[in-house]
Amino acid sequence: MRFIKDIITMMRPYQWVKNLFVLPALVFSRHLLEARYVFKSLAAFGLFCVLSGSVYIFNDLMDEEEDRHHPRKRLRPLPSGRISRRSAWAFFALFSVASLTAAFALNTGFGAVCAFYFALNIAYSLRLKKVVILDVLVVSTGFVLRAAAGGVVIGVEVSDWLLLCTTLLALFLVLAKRRHERELVDERMSLSPAPSEANGEGAFRYRKSLDEYSVRFLDQMINVTTASALMGYILYTVSGDAVGKFGDTRLIFTTPFVIYGIFRYLYLVYLKKEGGSPSESFLSDKPLLINVVLWGLSVILLIYINPKM
Numbered sequence: 001m002r003f004i005k006d007i008i009t010m011m012r013p014y015q016w017v018k019n020l021f022v023l024p025a026l027v028f029s030r031h032l033l034e035a036r037y038v039f040k041s042l043a044a045f046g047l048f049c050v051l052s053g054s055v056y057i058f059n060d061l062m063d064e065e066e067d068r069h070h071p072r073k074r075l076r077p078l079p080s081g082r083i084s085r086r087s088a089w090a091f092f093a094l095f096s097v098a099s100l101t102a103a104f105a106l107n108t109g110f111g112a113v114c115a116f117y118f119a120l121n122i123a124y125s126l127r128l129k130k131v132v133i134l135d136v137l138v139v140s141t142g143f144v145l146r147a148a149a150g151g152v153v154i155g156v157e158v159s160d161w162l163l164l165c166t167t168l169l170a171l172f173l174v175l176a177k178r179r180h181e182r183e184l185v186d187e188r189m190s191l192s193p194a195p196s197e198a199n200g201e202g203a204f205r206y207r208k209s210l211d212e213y214s215v216r217f218l219d220q221m222i223n224v225t226t227a228s229a230l231m232g233y234i235l236y237t238v239s240g241d242a243v244g245k246f247g248d249t250r251l252i253f254t255t256p257f258v259i260y261g262i263f264r265y266l267y268l269v270y271l272k273k274e275g276g277s278p279s280e281s282f283l284s285d286k287p288l289l290i291n292v293v294l295w296g297l298s299v300i301l302l303i304y305i306n307p308k309m
Helices: 002-010 013-022 024-028 035-062 085-106 108-126 134-154 160-189 208-212 215-237 240-246 250-270 278-284 286-304
Strands: none
Touching: 002 035, 002 085, 013 024, 013 035, 013 134, 013 278, 024 035, 024 134, 024 160, 024 286, 035 085, 035 108, 035 134, 085 108, 108 134, 134 160, 160 208, 160 215, 160 240, 160 250, 160 278, 215 240, 215 250, 240 250, 250 278, 250 286, 278 286
């Protein structure tokens, strides 16, 4: 029983909240009340959970040695020794092959998007996560691919606005995560010897790609993406695309939730020193979670209750 729990832990189910980005295409295409579309979207969500879980297993395999020296990651099943590398490789192969096969069976286009997502993340684990700026763009692309896959699987055109807003929001979240990591490194390095100066187990080790970032540089990028994400969403609510679909600019009334959500997350990052995991912050911070739920409900009500089109 512990073995199964450890395998599931390696798939990081708390990160599966990211796969909710598959669902906006269903909602904004106005197919939420049609069973066949809902079934395909939920199936896509489930397959992305398994596929992304296999990617996390692969990432653990690549980072095992580094994770052993991390204060939190060393407790994970693989670096702690509870799961062997052979077992991890076997489950990585099983979950990746099974999910990709099912994805192509569900929809060829959806399968192609999943295959690209898988290949991109493997490349990220092997090399791209070590390339400054590109690492952030790759992780953000994962969110965009989820949003695109949500439209492909139900056969609807994905709005350029949806992809734009997803890109900007993803960049905001990933940059905030990098800032948290960089700040943590700075704090720990001030309290312990640099890895090059000490070889004992007490030396603090970290991902060397973070050397390419500084808190100030990340703050500048966060400022740009914060403003861009807010303006992008506001402009979408009054755009010709939104008016053409919904008959008016009613979605403008959902902007307070977006503004509060972004400001709340900035509060968590800058004052509460959180943000290391957007998924954990989303699930653990009640005001943020309630706000997102209220945003979702308001979008559904405005789109589906008494539509003008």
